[in-house]
Amino acid sequence: MSSSTYEHFEGCVLCGLIDTAISSGIFKIWTKLIKKSEWFQLLDNGGFFTLFIPTDAAFSRVPPEYLQALESNPEELNDFIDHFIVPEFAxxxxxxxxxxxxxxxxxxxxxxxxxxxxxxVSIKIENIIATNGMIHAVDSIDIFNTKKN
Incomplete structure (x- = not known):
């Protein structure tokens, strides 16, 4: 793992993506959002995905009104989460x-x-392995700054 603010990952071993994220203790805001999205069931039960999850410290720099707007609009929330999911090993x-x-x-x-x-955007903890994918902890929500044409 990279040298970072977080020394190492202390979370669930051999768990799915959702339980791994929850057990880390650094993804509480993301966990709250994902539970309200259409992605929750799929990420909890199947597939193989790589997640670039903003840490709670990253979300703390986001205006609360923005997070409230995401929580109250399921379509916008799902669109937001789509930016952080790669449907393969990354x-x-x-x-x-x-x-x-x-x-x-x-x-x-x-x-x-x-x-x-x-x-x-800095990856604070890299290659956190779950049974159905991998997580990278990022320190900003602004990872999706370039679009493919």
Whole structure:
């Protein structure tokens, strides 16, 4: 794992994506949002996905009104979450690689001396393995800054 604010991951071992995220203790806001979305059942029970999940520290920099608007509008919430889900294995070990989010964003994983990033957003904890995918903890909600044409 990269050197970061978070020394290491202390969460559920051999759990699905949702339980792994919940057990980490650093994704409380994302967990609250995902439980209200259409993604909750799918991410809890099936598929194989890579999630770029903003930490609670990342969400703390978002205006509360924005989060309230997401929570009250299921369609907007689902569209928001689509930006953070890749329907395949997206490891940070494959540097300078492009992946597409469900929303169609081009997500570029890079690595330099300060650690891995996705679209220049720092990945605080990388390659957290779950039984149905992988999680990368990111320090901003702004990972979807480029779109594929």
């Amino acid at each position: 490891s940070t070990k494959v540097h300078n690689s492009h992946y597409s989010s469900i929303a169609g964003d081009d997500l570029l994983i890079e690595s330099n001396l300060s650690g891995p990033s996705v679209n220049r």
